[in-house]
Each structure stands twice: as structure tokens, then as C-alpha cells.
Amino acid sequence: MDKRAESVEIRSASKAYGAVRALDDVSLNVGAGEFVSLLGPSGSGKTTLLGILGGFILPTSGSILFGGRDVTWMPPHKRDIGVVFQNYALFPHMSVGENVAFPLRARRLPKAKWPEKVRSALAMVGLAGYEGRGVAQLSGGQRQRVALARAMIFEPRLILMDEPLSALDKQLRESMQIELRALHRRIGATIIYVTHDQREALTMSDRVAVMKDGRLIQIDEPERLHDHPADSFVASFIGEATLLPVRRVDGCSVALGNAVLRSARAIPSGDALMLAVHSEKLLIDNGAGDAACNRLTGTVTDVVYQGESLRIFLALADGTGLSLRQPSHHEAHRRIPPVGGSLTVTLHPEDTIVVPKAGA
Template identity: 70%
Template sequence: MTTRTNIGVSIRSASKRYGDMVALNAITLDVEPGEFVSLLGPSGSGKTTLLGILGGFVQPSSGSVWSGERDITYMPPHKRDIGIVFQSYALFPHMTVGENVAFPLRARRLPKAGWPAKVAEALAMVELSGYQDRRISQLSGGQRQRVALARAIVFEPRLILMDEPLSALDKQLRESMQLELRRLHKKLGATIIYVTHDQREALTMSDRVAILRKGNLVQIGTPSQLYDHPADSFVASFIGESTLLPVTRVDSNRVEFGTLTLRSARPLPVGEALLLALQTEKLLIDDGSRDASVNRIPCRVTEVVYQGESLKVFVKMADSTVISLRQPNHHAARMQIPAVGEQMMMILDPEDTIIVPKSNDPAASPSSH
């Protein structure tokens, strides 16, 4: 199966209003052919509204949608050559697996003689060969999700839209299916736009991630760009596990943090409302092996929480702020952790010292998720 990937998709200044409520505010987004882009944000951020506009299920109040050089803004969904995987899978319980997968071929009135080969190929792509005659009621949640994927790709669409397709699965199966979707994406070369509220899922699967908040596109970039170079305090708090604390800019690479001066290896933003993003996994316990170039923050251990593969260490700083750092759960790392109540020194490398401007609260008040 070779999905056509010579045409990307572009959203140009798309807005959606419901009366005085703004669900989407002048979003512009270009997705390259064959790219996997996730729309990430909390409830009410506008990500499903944006997906609906792409799919033709929602008409924008202004702006346009383009597929390559074609304006498809007002084209109905069934003419857009788009495969869709819904959160609920939307499978027909009275049909067999094969009949479900063949449904898009029937709807598009493709020659019936070619259906069996296309259905078998699509099922093979999702590793369900031989399941054509099974009933939907006989399938597990993961298998149903694969059938929904097969149905979305069977007619070789230009674009595949996915609306939180893994949210109903348990954690272990969900993580397994994330890797399966990555594998399938590479095999198909398809353009995929994926909606999720799970930041780890977005980082795991995507070429780029678009972060939305209250109908606004806050930042778009590769997972590493978002994680290591957040645009503002909202992105820093939403991606990863961070504590945000106010700091004062001293010069282009130093800030005052209480009585401490911390150095950052990256140019600092200019402004009065600046925040230090202390990422849990980038804080280290000082074992005396690092030189004077690193930032050192004194603190006292208040609690150690066992979390299986890691230990979360809560510490209190001089101003009584409590933050946390994460230690891997192996003997050498456990031995570094002081006892509760003891003083210790945290290390923060200048390369990991992230200073962000405080995010502005967008004026939009979205009514949709």
C-alpha cells in the first residue's frame, strides 16, 4: 500500500466563533507531506475544533484550508480524501471486520472486484491478517483500534486525522500502540494530524507538536525544541514536569534567584516577568564531581516517594518553596539521596537552566475541546 504524500495541508488564519465565544483564533499551520503532527493542549484549547475544520466537519468563521494548491475550505468531508480515526473507533457492530474495513471503498463506489485485496492489505498493515470474518464483539480494545486504523488507510488517503484514538486503552496497551502507530506512519509515509491531551504521547510519536491554549497556537516545534526551548511559562509547565519560580534578569545569561545568581548557557529573554523552569529530571544531587561552572542550589530533603522505576525527592529551598527532583531507582542513585530532614545541594547545569517569560492569558474563551 502506497499512500499519496505529494500534497501537504495548510490552515491559513482559521478562526471559529460561536456567538461571542472564540473557539479558535486565527490559526496558521502548515503540515508537510508525510509529516506526523500532533495537536496538543488541555481541554478547551481548540485542538478538536481545528481537527474538525481540517476534516470538513466544522466550517471556519474565517480563514481557509488548503490541500496542496486546492482550497478545500468548503469541500464536504467525503470529498476530501481523508482517513479519520475517532476516539470511539465508530465501528459498525453488525458488520464483520472485513466489512468494516471495506466500508470506505463502498462509500467511494470503488470497483468491488478490488475490495478483497485492498482489505487484506490494510489488515496486514495493522497486523490483523486473517481477521476478515471476525465480529467486532469478538475483538479486544487494541484489535478494535487496529480495525479502525485499517479502515482509515484502506483507500490510501492523502491525509489521516486521528482524534485521541488511544484514550480508551489501558496504559500498557496505549504505550504499545503508540509505537505501532509510529511504525505504521513510517511504513505508509502518510501525513498524519493527531489530537491528544497527553504530552508524553505527543512527544513519543510526533515529528512536530503544535501546542494550543484557549484557541491560540502558542508554539510549534519538534519534541526536543518544545522540551528544551519552551516559548513561555505555559509551554514549560505543560511539557514535562516543571516548577516555575520568579527570577530577575541580571544580564544576557544570568538571573537572580533569591540570594543566588544562576547562569544560563542560552540567551535570556528580556522583560520583568521572567520565570525559572526547574525541570524535575534535570536537577541532580551534588556528589562533588562537578566543577564550579554548574549552578548549585541549597535545600533540605522533606520526602522521598517510591515510584517504581524512579524515586521522586521533594526538597524545600531557603524561601520554603518545595520542588522535586527525580532519581533513577538503582542502588548507586539511591545511595546519593540524603535522609529526610538533611541538607543537600542540587545541581542545575547552565545548559539546563531554562528562563521563560510569563505567558499572557489569551483573550479567547473557547467553548470546545
């Protein structure tokens, strides 16, 4: 196990504000050195859970363990965790260098050791030589980097991040995601990351915990989460899926209207079933495909050009809407009929995902 990282154990943590249960009996184990994202819409309890881990919020019940030690009642300044806040929370009256050195001062580290540590922390986030700058002179991305350097300078074994990239524009956000991934590998600390952006969560995390209404719905690796969603909520939240109600036919097939679709996966029990059709998993039928593939024929209702890809909207015979995505290249342009034309698409049984309908 990595000495630089700490495991986190959340044991049935709940937080109630009056009658509202912001967090409802959540249990979660995060391994040392793991990068776990808490993903969910606003109000799903992910920020409450992060607040409990940081020590800013006391849980109504349940307990929190870091590396096996119970820290539920430990005040934040004794937890030794780095926290990166949504709006950076840099100290406006201090220079970049003073901000980054703050944890060293708080830990009464001899002043002689500060400059070297500050220099290497700033170099780590690509801001070498920025010590003397004022916080107000920095761009949003630079502030984010300073906040990162400040949270990492004391080499915490656990770092919490609360939507740290949400205030940045798309391009910067994407490049920071890749940087954070690399940084995580380099420093080896455990990172728990809160986001409402599923793409961000999938890009960076070892595992993603999907939350809804204060409860943990599913925690899995990105691929599993995307291709094996636990229910229709996860399926609709992760990726670009159309969810259609289906009926069970037998153990390995379901009926969508009149069409019977075979699935290579076990059909979940229960009667309320949904088919999750990811738009990238529908392929245009060129006659050469596997005969075992499910085939659906519909009328093209719209073709949307989105730069690198095309999104094609289909209406099946009974009016059910579907969409598929094709990479934007000459071949695809040639094969897509004009609006109003008929198109047959294939869905491989391996990609035929049937999930139980999520409770309201």
C-alpha cells in the same frame, strides 16, 4: 516530495460559537509526510481544528489548503482523508471486513478487488483473518486497529486522528504508539494527531503544536519544545517542570531568591520571568561537577519511590519547593539523605531555562 502524502496549510483559521472563540486565528503549515500532533488541555481548540480539517466544522474565517488546493468549503466525503475517531466509530451492524471495505464501496471500486485490499489492510494492523468477526466481539485495542485499517485502506494522503488511543490502558497505549510510529514511516502519509497526553505527542511526532484557549502557542520538534519552551505554559505542560518566579540580573543570569543562576541561553526580554526546572536536569552535587554549574541547597521534604525512579522533593532556604528525579539504582539510594537532611543539587547553565510568564 512524497507522492503518497499531502501538505496541509491552515491560514488564520478561527471558529466562534457565539461569543466563545473556540479557535482564534491559528496558522499552521504541515509538510507532506509529516507527523504533527496537536497538544493541549481540553478546551484548547485542538479538536475544533481537527473538525475543520475533516470538514465537519466550517471555520468562521480563514482557509484550509491540502497540497495547495483550497478545501475550506469542500464537504468531508470529497476530501479523501482518513479519520480515526476517539471512540473508533466502527459501524456496529457490519462485520470487521465490511467496515474495512466501506471506503471501497463508497468509492465504487469493483467488488472483485475488495478481498485483497481488505486482507492487506487488516494484515497491516496485525488483524489478518478477522474479516468475518463482529465488531462487538473485539477488544478495545482490536477495534482501534480496525478503525485504523478502515482509515488507511483507500491510501489517503492525509490521516487525522482524534485521541485514538485515549480509551486504551497504559501498556496497550504505549505499544500502539510505537506501532503507529512505524506505520507512519511505512505508509508515508501525512498524519495530524490530536492528544492531550504530552508524552504521547513527544513519542510519535515530528513536530508538536501546543495549543491553549484556541490559540497556537508553539510548534516545534519534541526536543526543542521540551528544552526551549516558548513560555511558562508550554514549560509547565511539557515534561515535569517546576516553575519559579525569577528576577533578571543581567543578560545571562537571573536571581532566584538570594541565589544568582547563570544561564547559557539568552534571557528573554520583559520583567515577568519564570525559571523552568525540569526534575531530570537537577543532579545531586558530588563535588566533581563543573564549577560553572548553578548550585542550590535545600532540605529534603519527601522521597517518593516510583519503581524505575525516585522523586525527591526539596525546600530551599526561603521555602521554595523543587523536585528532582533520580534513576532508582543503588548509587542514588546511597546519596540521598533522609527526610530532613540537607542536599545540594546542580543545574547546568545549558539546562537553566528561563521563559516569559504566559498571559492568563
